[in-house]
Amino acid sequence: MKRYVFYLIIVNMLWYSISAGHKVLLDLREQGSLLSIVLSPLFGFMFLIGWIHFFQTIPGKDLPDQLLKYFPKWLTRTILGIISIMWFFAGLISLISFVFTLKRFLTPETPAIFITIIFLTFITFGILLRTKSILYTIEIVLLITFPFLILLILKALTSSEFELDFVKEAVMHINHFPSFSAIANSFYVYLGVSNLIIFNNQFQQHDFTFKWKDYLIAVLLCLGTLFVSFFIPIGLLGYENIDTIPYPMMTASDTLRMPLGIIERVLYIALTVSIFTTFLSILVHWHVVVQIAKKLIMTKKNIHQPINWLLGLIIGTFWIISIYLINVINEYQLITFSKLFNNMLPFFFFTMILLFQYLKRRAR
Amino acid sequence: MNKRFRFVHFLFILFLSISFLSGCSFRDIDNRAFVLAIAVDDSGDTKKPYKVTIKVVIPSGNIKQEGVKYAFFSEKGVSISEALALIRATIDKDIDFSHTKIIIVSKSLLDRNLGNVTDFFHRRRDIQLVSWIGIAEKRAKDILKMEPKSQSSVTTPLFNFFSRTAVQSPYITPMYLFDFRRQQIETGIDPVLPIIKIDKKEKRCVIHRALVIGDGKYVELTPQQTMIYNILRGNIERFNAEIKEKNGKFKYGVFIDSTSIYYKINRENSKQPIINYKIRHQGILEESSKYTESNLLKEYGKETSKIAKKMILELLTYFQKQNVDPLGFGLRYKATNLHTGDTYKEWESLYPQAKFTLDINVNIISTGKME
Numbered sequence: 239m240k241r242y243v244f245y246l247i248i249v250n251m252l253w254y255s256i257s258a259g260h261k262v263l264l265d266l267r268e269q270g271s272l273l274s275i276v277l278s279p280l281f282g283f284m285f286l287i288g289w290i291h292f293f294q295t296i297p298g299k300d301l302p303d304q305l306l307k308y309f310p311k312w313l314t315r316t317i318l319g320i321i322s323i324m325w326f327f328a329g330l331i332s333l334i335s336f337v338f339t340l341k342r343f344l345t346p347e348t349p350a351i352f353i354t355i356i357f358l359t360f361i362t363f364g365i366l367l368r369t370k371s372i373l374y375t376i377e378i379v380l381l382i383t384f385p386f387l388i389l390l391i392l393k394a395l396t397s398s399e400f401e402l403d404f405v406k407e408a409v410m411h412i413n414h415f416p417s418f419s420a421i422a423n424s425f426y427v428y429l430g431v432s433n434l435i436i437f438n439n440q441f442q443q444h445d446f447t448f449k450w451k452d453y454l455i456a457v458l459l460c461l462g463t464l465f466v467s468f469f470i471p472i473g474l475l476g477y478e479n480i481d482t483i484p485y486p487m488m489t490a491s492d493t494l495r496m497p498l499g500i501i502e503r504v505l506y507i508a509l510t511v512s513i514f515t516t517f518l519s520i521l522v523h524w525h526v527v528v529q530i531a532k533k534l535i536m537t538k539k540n541i542h543q544p545i546n547w548l549l550g551l552i553i554g555t556f557w558i559i560s561i562y563l564i565n566v567i568n569e570y571q572l573i574t575f576s577k578l579f580n581n582m583l584p585f586f587f588f589t590m591i592l593l594f595q596y597l598k599r600r601a602r
Numbered sequence: 603m604n605k606r607f608r609f610v611h612f613l614f615i616l617f618l619s620i621s622f623l624s625g626c627s628f629r630d631i632d633n634r635a636f637v638l639a640i641a642v643d644d645s646g647d648t649k650k651p652y653k654v655t656i657k658v659v660i661p662s663g664n665i666k667q668e669g670v671k672y673a674f675f676s677e678k679g680v681s682i683s684e685a686l687a688l689i690r691a692t693i694d695k696d697i698d699f700s701h702t703k704i705i706i707v708s709k710s711l712l713d714r715n716l717g718n719v720t721d722f723f724h725r726r727r728d729i730q731l732v733s734w735i736g737i738a739e740k741r742a743k744d745i746l747k748m749e750p751k752s753q754s755s756v757t758t759p760l761f762n763f764f765s766r767t768a769v770q771s772p773y774i775t776p777m778y779l780f781d782f783r784r785q786q787i788e789t790g791i792d793p794v795l796p797i798i799k800i801d802k803k804e805k806r807c808v809i810h811r812a813l814v815i816g817d818g819k820y821v822e823l824t825p826q827q828t829m830i831y832n833i834l835r836g837n838i839e840r841f842n843a844e845i846k847e848k849n850g851k852f853k854y855g856v857f858i859d860s861t862s863i864y865y866k867i868n869r870e871n872s873k874q875p876i877i878n879y880k881i882r883h884q885g886i887l888e889e890s891s892k893y894t895e896s897n898l899l900k901e902y903g904k905e906t907s908k909i910a911k912k913m914i915l916e917l918l919t920y921f922q923k924q925n926v927d928p929l930g931f932g933l934r935y936k937a938t939n940l941h942t943g944d945t946y947k948e949w950e951s952l953y954p955q956a957k958f959t960l961d962i963n964v965n966i967i968s969t970g971k972m973e
Contacts, residue, residue: 342727360618374608406937476784492731493780497767
């Protein structure tokens with residue numbers, strides 16, 4: 239069962255490599271992106287230990303359970319409310335930025351609302367599944383997409399157009415002191431494990447023990463993602479003007495050719511793979527929100543009817559906000575917003591670790 | 603129940619993927635006009651400076667009976683997009699750029715900033731970044747319209763010149779659109795575009811020269827210089843070279859089939875950097891004016907390397923004198939020096955003083971099928 243924790247990490251990692259996070263890192267390349275990438279395992283390691291250690295001590299339970307046990311009701315509600323808003327926005331940013339990408343590259347003539355509605359339909363079915371089914375879904379989808387991902391990465395790195403001099407030029411800018419934004423954005427890639435706040439209730443004691451080796455693999459995977467998503471666009475599109483490209487990873491995949499492949503333009507393979515990973519990312523995030531909402535709403539009276547009208551109301555809100563925002567927001571605002579959001583995350587998650595420490599002490 | 607549910611879910615995701623396949627975006631294939639190549643000319647009209655010509659292939663049901671039909675459309679405009687919008691009103695089909703492979707820009711447009719000319723092609727999402735870009739010697743439109751003798755039914759002839767799957771010639775300099783952009787806007791490397799000429803009498807394309815697009819200036823390369831550039835840049839590994847006697851008579855020719863090229867910028871002398879080239883060629887004799895002897899193979903190699911050394915040095919100093927940098931020395935300098943100040947500015951002042959040293963070794967391993 240340990241592998242399911244890795245899947246959670248991998249889903250976030252894959253989403254990161256096409257999200258605004260890596261775009262921001264590329265924009266900040268002269269403000270210490272590279273150094274913050276190199277330093278990020280430090281924070282990542284601290285974060286992973288903080289979270290996984292805590293959840294290992296409460297096998298089969300999730301965070302809402304734990305909070306309800308030790309905290310007064312109003313405090314629990316506030317904390318869970320903040321968490322669910324954060325997770326909702328994480329999913330929303332994934333959804334909107336990916337709808338934009340699809341509209342730009344794949345179906346420019348389809349209205350954005352239509353793409354959003356298709357996505358939302360499937361996600362609505364998805365997030366109402368049981369937690370265990372979600373984990374299975376992740377496994378199946380990752381098994382399908384992983385070979386293609388490896389192919390894409392190899393294709394990019396072995397391309398004769400991959401100019402090593404640009405990469406070296408980027409390395410030569412390692413002496414810039416990292417700005418906070420750069421650190422925050424490189425920290426984002428490690429956050430996959432945070433979904434354990436709900437998913438932990440599927441893991442029993444015997445099947446979820448992280449040893450130092452597992453931590454090392456997780457950190458190295460994330461670090462690899464950071465390097466790949468930083469260096470592949472630079473190697474293929476140049477270093478100095480990489481910030482003039484709104485979708486670096488997608489544009490980079492358009493520079494690859496498979497002259498003898500079934501599809502010559504690698505872009506379409508990259509898009510298909512990223513549809514899957516985005517779908518998973520939204521699924522995981524919003525499932526957490528729905529589960530927390532369920533825990534909050536479920537009183538003794540309506541515990542026997544799993545889908546009640548309040549839950550419908552929440553999902554309805556998801557729809558309305560997504561459809562509203564997809565019309566009013568533009569690309570620049572989205573990047574600014576996700577930058578703000580990512581900047582907030584380190585504070586949020588390290589506060590959570592403090593909360594966990596407190597909970598641990600209470601439990602003793 | 604659980605197993606079945608998982609299966610249903612699996613199908614669900616499969617269907618999800620199908621719903622996002624691009625397909626024809628609600629437009630059938632017979633309603634589309636696929637653009638194979640775009641040519642941009644100077645119209646001579648100051649108000650509407652661009653003249654855009656597109657080559658469109660008309661889909662037909664049966665290629666064997668009807669053959670492949672091409673159509674050409676051209677229109678003037680203030681910008682390329684305006685010209686294309688005007689063309690759109692003259693075709694009864696929807697213009698589809700997703701199969702565009704060739705973009706040709708007329709040489710007379712070079713007086714303008716070429717970045718503005720190609721901006722449209724970079725910005726539009728359905729034009730592939732892996733299409734090729736070239737310069738037309740005279741009118742770009744003529745190159746599109748010409749049907750060479752060797753044309754086969756379906757492909758565009760220029761496509762075969764540039765994709766290395768068909769023609770492999772050291773004189774041809776293929777340049778991808780994205781490669782052109784990154785070399786043009788990045789400092790420290792200058793793009794080189796192929797110059798396409800047509801031979802009207804013989805009905806063929808001649809692509810053996812190239813144009814270096816420097817900072818506000820253009821340097822034309824002769825066919826020989828183009829070949830050496832392509833070898834040094836690593837665009838081609840296999841080529842022929844002719845060795846002549848002192849009186850200009852042909853002595854023998856070699857065919858090189860594997861090449862390795864490295865260079866390093868040596869900065870021991872802070873005023874005068876030394877660019878060390880290390881070149882290794884391996885090949886065989888291809889043609890000779892008299893009998894050759896296999897125990898003299900080493901001599902032939904030495905002689906070839908001596909001549910090659912002279913030619914390469916000539917080209918490198920030519921680039922230096924013209925102050926263009928198509929081989930990316932500036933980029934390499936930036937890539938090997940820690941960014942403490944403006945490293946590119948340093949290089950700009952250093953480049954005119956740079957010295958070249960060459961360590962070249964041609965290893966000829968066989969005299970061919972006979973001695």
